[in-house]
Amino acid sequence: MTFRQFAVNNVLRNKRLYAAYFLSSLFTVMVFFTFAIFAFHPLFFEGDIRWQVLYGMAVAGGIIYVFSFFFVLYSMSSFLQSRKKEFGLLMMQGMSTRQIRLMVFMENMLIGFFATLTGILLGLVFAKTVLLLAENVLVIEETLNFYFPLWAIVVTFVSFIALFLLISLFVSFILRTRKLVDLIKSDKQSKGEPKASVTLAVIAVVLLAAGYATALYVQGQGVIIAMLPVIIVVVIGTYLLFTQLSVYVIRRLKGSKGIFWRKTNMVLFSDLSFRMKDNARTFFMVAIISTVAFSAIGTLYGFQSYLTKNLKEMNPYTFMYSPYEVEDNQIQEHTETVEEILNNHDIQTETASAELDYFEVENSGPSEVLIAKESEYNRFAELLDEEKVDAAEGEAIVVADSSRVLIGASKKERLLDVPIELTNGELVQPDQFISSVVMPEMYSYYIVDDETFEALPEPVETKTRLIWQPTEGSEEAIIEAGGILQSQFPPGLFSAIDYSIYTINKTFGPVLFIGLFIGIVFFVSAGSFLYFRLYSDLDQDKRKFKSIAKMGLTDKELKKVINRQTALLFFAPIVVALIHGAVALTALSNFFDYNLVSESAMVLGSFAGIQIIYFLVVRYLYTKQIRRAVL
Amino acid sequence: MLQVKNVSKVYEGKIAYRALSNIDLALEKGEFVAIMGPSGSGKTTLLNMVATIDTPTTGEVLIEGSNPHVLSRNDLAKFRRRELGFVFQEFNLLYTLTVEENMVLPLTLDGKRVKEMNEKAKTIAEKLGISGIMGKRVHEISGGQAQRAAIARAMIHQPKLLLADEPTGNLDSKASKDVMGMLETLNKNENTTTMLVTHDPQAASYADRVVFIQDGKFYSEIHRGKSRQTFFQSIIDTLSLMGGDDRDFSSVRG
Numbered sequence: 001m002t003f004r005q006f007a008v009n010n011v012l013r014n015k016r017l018y019a020a021y022f023l024s025s026l027f028t029v030m031v032f033f034t035f036a037i038f039a040f041h042p043l044f045f046e047g048d049i050r051w052q053v054l055y056g057m058a059v060a061g062g063i064i065y066v067f068s069f070f071f072v073l074y075s076m077s078s079f080l081q082s083r084k085k086e087f088g089l090l091m092m093q094g095m096s097t098r099q100i101r102l103m104v105f106m107e108n109m110l111i112g113f114f115a116t117l118t119g120i121l122l123g124l125v126f127a128k129t130v131l132l133l134a135e136n137v138l139v140i141e142e143t144l145n146f147y148f149p150l151w152a153i154v155v156t157f158v159s160f161i162a163l164f165l166l167i168s169l170f171v172s173f174i175l176r177t178r179k180l181v182d183l184i185k186s187d188k189q190s191k192g193e194p195k196a197s198v199t200l201a202v203i204a205v206v207l208l209a210a211g212y213a214t215a216l217y218v219q220g221q222g223v224i225i226a227m228l229p230v231i232i233v234v235v236i237g238t239y240l241l242f243t244q245l246s247v248y249v250i251r252r253l254k255g256s257k258g259i260f261w262r263k264t265n266m267v268l269f270s271d272l273s274f275r276m277k278d279n280a281r282t283f284f285m286v287a288i289i290s291t292v293a294f295s296a297i298g299t300l301y302g303f304q305s306y307l308t309k310n311l312k313e314m315n316p317y318t319f320m321y322s323p324y325e326v327e328d329n330q331i332q333e334h335t336e337t338v339e340e341i342l343n344n345h346d347i348q349t350e351t352a353s354a355e356l357d358y359f360e361v362e363n364s365g366p367s368e369v370l371i372a373k374e375s376e377y378n379r380f381a382e383l384l385d386e387e388k389v390d391a392a393e394g395e396a397i398v399v400a401d402s403s404r405v406l407i408g409a410s411k412k413e414r415l416l417d418v419p420i421e422l423t424n425g426e427l428v429q430p431d432q433f434i435s436s437v438v439m440p441e442m443y444s445y446y447i448v449d450d451e452t453f454e455a456l457p458e459p460v461e462t463k464t465r466l467i468w469q470p471t472e473g474s475e476e477a478i479i480e481a482g483g484i485l486q487s488q489f490p491p492g493l494f495s496a497i498d499y500s501i502y503t504i505n506k507t508f509g510p511v512l513f514i515g516l517f518i519g520i521v522f523f524v525s526a527g528s529f530l531y532f533r534l535y536s537d538l539d540q541d542k543r544k545f546k547s548i549a550k551m552g553l554t555d556k557e558l559k560k561v562i563n564r565q566t567a568l569l570f571f572a573p574i575v576v577a578l579i580h581g582a583v584a585l586t587a588l589s590n591f592f593d594y595n596l597v598s599e600s601a602m603v604l605g606s607f608a609g610i611q612i613i614y615f616l617v618v619r620y621l622y623t624k625q626i627r628r629a630v631l
Numbered sequence: 632m633l634q635v636k637n638v639s640k641v642y643e644g645k646i647a648y649r650a651l652s653n654i655d656l657a658l659e660k661g662e663f664v665a666i667m668g669p670s671g672s673g674k675t676t677l678l679n680m681v682a683t684i685d686t687p688t689t690g691e692v693l694i695e696g697s698n699p700h701v702l703s704r705n706d707l708a709k710f711r712r713r714e715l716g717f718v719f720q721e722f723n724l725l726y727t728l729t730v731e732e733n734m735v736l737p738l739t740l741d742g743k744r745v746k747e748m749n750e751k752a753k754t755i756a757e758k759l760g761i762s763g764i765m766g767k768r769v770h771e772i773s774g775g776q777a778q779r780a781a782i783a784r785a786m787i788h789q790p791k792l793l794l795a796d797e798p799t800g801n802l803d804s805k806a807s808k809d810v811m812g813m814l815e816t817l818n819k820n821e822n823t824t825t826m827l828v829t830h831d832p833q834a835a836s837y838a839d840r841v842v843f844i845q846d847g848k849f850y851s852e853i854h855r856g857k858s859r860q861t862f863f864q865s866i867i868d869t870l871s872l873m874g875g876d877d878r879d880f881s882s883v884r885g
């Protein structure tokens with residue numbers, strides 16, 4: 001038997017030991033490959049390449065690759081950990097360190113090679129499934145159809161073979177420095193408890209508090225400036241939180257007999273501080289990855305909702321014609337075109353036209369302000385079934401800016417303090433403040449009663465608005481007619497809101513989908529980090545519970561301990577990530593001055609929900625394993 | 632105190648294996664009994680039945696007249712940690728805890744008060760001479776100290792019955808003597824009924840009575856007379872008569 005045969009056989013014989021390592025490598029390849037299938041999708045190379053999307057893809061791909069590296073390295077080291085004794089025995093039987101290193105290197109390459117191949121195969125199946133789901137769930141016109149992802153295969157294969165090569169070299173280099181005694185003795189848990197520094201623990205709290213406070217405090221443009229420093233501060237804070245603060249807290253807990261000696265606490269906390277060093281690294285990675293996932297998905301989702309949700313409410317008129325620098329006779333012509341096209345699509349409409357007069361009002365702001373006649377406003381209100389207004393003589397009603405206007409809350413009521421001067425020198429005081437979408441105007445404006453209106457000075461500008469509200473007609477027809485009409489006129493003259501929303505959904509669909517997909521990939525890999533962390537301690541836990549059970553441990557106590565132990569592992573990093581995510585999304589909504597509470601709650605809530613399900617499943621499996629060992 | 636009535640144990644498996652056949656054994660309150668026999672003769676199996684860690688295939692075990700094996704799993708667990716004390720060959724101490732924490736672990740599960748646990752730990756540690764190492768972690772102490780810590784844990788709640796499986800198996804003869812002396816003292820002073828499994832004739836000679844089993848069957852038993860030395864000699868004689876494995880003889884010579 002040659003040495004190579006020995007190495008190959010060694011893998012084949014110890015299947016079970018290798019399975020965990022193989023599976024985690026395979027999983028990593030699969031995640032990366034599925035991502036690559038989307039990143040190299042022809043959709044992104046044809047026609048109008050969205051550079052931001054491509055850029056985002058490259059960044060996400062890089063992050064996935066870096067995390068893959070650490071993940072594989074990490075699984076590798078815990079795999080080697082469980083085999084140190086085997087190495088020690090082999091060495092005692094006369095195998096040289098060089099041979100062991102060679103063996104580990106070859107094993108690792110063998111596993112890496114098969115993990116890459118299988119990962120790509122499974123990734124193909126997985127991607128196909130995801131695409132099928134996507135087509136059915138999201139509006140994706142430019143279908144993300146399935147294609148043969150040659151580039152993705154090549155890139156994945158090369159990247160991962162390189163990755164495994166690097167890790168194999170790295171690991172065999174590390175092995176060189178180990179002494180025989182260390183290897184043989186390594187299964188005794190003699191390593192000391194990790195220490196924590198009080199100073200660093202305090203710094204963790206200060207950094208996190210400062211980061212959060214800044215993120216929540218800054219408004220508007222300040223968010224952009226503060227973003228990078230806050231991210232850095234929070235990342236460092238998170239790292240210290242897990243490596244220092246948590247270790248410190250656990251040690252304090254263990255130091256207090258009142259707590260540590262209470263019921264099952266001793267069984268629960270006994271290994272916690274020892275595992276905290278390994279856990280801290282995992283927790284940190286998981287917390288950061290999940291935060292990225294939450295924030296990315298929250299941002300995309302929030303952005304889409306910002307673009308579409310209130311569009312309809314803010315533009316209640318289905319079709320609106322707003323001539324600008326157009327001759328009068330042409331207006332007539334345009335109107336006829338609109339009517340004709342609407343007729344062709346079997347759309348019955350109610351129509352109305354308005355002259356909007358804009359005035360110079362002192363102190364009202366940089367541009368002219370619309371002042372609407374009460375009767376005119378009410379005519380439109382009737383068309384929309386909205387509430388009518390009644391302005392008293394000599395008084396004005398101020399209508400708030402539409403919610404699309406990005407403006408600080410303090411400035412929203414600015415017109416309330418600005419009286420309108422009439423030709424006779426009298427002042428009309430605003431006395432009511434309402435929100436309304438009746439008049440097609442973005443900015444804040446006044447409504448005055450008809451008599452007062454007559455007493456206004458000459459308007460600086462008059463705009464004509466023609467609107468059509470369908471009373472009959474199918475949704476598809478309205479969208480189609482909207483599309484035709486919008487292309488008929490110069491941009492900006494004609495707005496067809498249903499068509500606009502449709503376009504936004506269409507372009508946003510794939511982007512949202514891919515963002516969602518990447519977020520989920522991140523989240524799932526975060527979950528598997530935790531899963532592998534838990535399982536790398538399985539043998540140790542089996543031994544621990546077995547010895548305690550011999551002395552007498554009830555099922556209830558066993559369940560309680562496992563429940564808490566697993567919950568701590570699964571929720572500590574996720575709760576941190578949820579808080580990070582909530583803060584990030586709050587900062588985002590401060591930036592847009594757009595309320596994202598319901599979107600954030602939905603995104604964060606669904607992730608929390610998935611995590612709970614994940615926890616329940618893993619806890620069930622883990623409890624089953626432990627109980628089987630204990631019985 | 633303890634009655635083992637006609638107990639047999641068959642290990643099911645691909646080939647069913649009869650590890651114990653029709654064993655009868657009775658221990659008086661406060662009695663100290665050693666079980667001896669060649670490797671594989673069923674000593675650990677017997678001890679596990681008594682310890683309620685395993686259930687007999689036929690026959691019954693009575694502790695103070697009642698059969699613990701009829702209890703539910705949960706009640707059994709509580710029974711074990713309240714009424715029985717165990718010393719295992721491989722110590723069975725948790726490496727992540729200090730000696731003191733290991734000792735009070737079973738008590739914490741029962742929700743005892745910290746003050747009470749502290750006192751109990753202190754008392755028993757003084758008796759066993761391990762007060763100085765209470766704050767040390769298990770890997771920082773020697774095998775003999777670990778065994779004493781394990782005895783302290785087994786005795787801390789003043790069990791009715793102390794069960795020890797080769798407590799001196801990992802110790803040199805000096806440390807064995809110390810540990811056995813301690814078990815003897817505890818047995819005499821606290822009047823704790825003690826059952827000891829051992830290969831070591833020296834250790835067995837501390838008992839009031841030695842029961843020999845072979846191939847899962849009762850072989851013979853001898854009682855301690857006045858002198859430990861003659862008791863030790865008759866133990867060795869019985870063992871060589873039985874023709875145990877090499878290990879038994881080597882420990883005789885050594």
Ligand SMILES: Nc1ncnc2c1ncn2[C@@H]1O[C@H](COP(=O)(O)OP(=O)(O)OP(=O)(O)O)[C@@H](O)[C@H]1O
Nearest residue numbers: 642644648650668669670671672673674675676677
């Ligand atoms: N769980 C089990 N399943 C099947 N057979 C078992 C099991 N445990 C023990 N045996 C068998 O039962 C017999 C008695 O085992 P036991 O452990 O009681 O021996 P022992 O007297 O304690 O030996 P030693 O002195 O070596 O510890 C042995 O032949 C052993 O192979």
Ligand SMILES: [Mg+2]
Nearest residue numbers: 674675676796
């Ligand atoms: Mg045995």
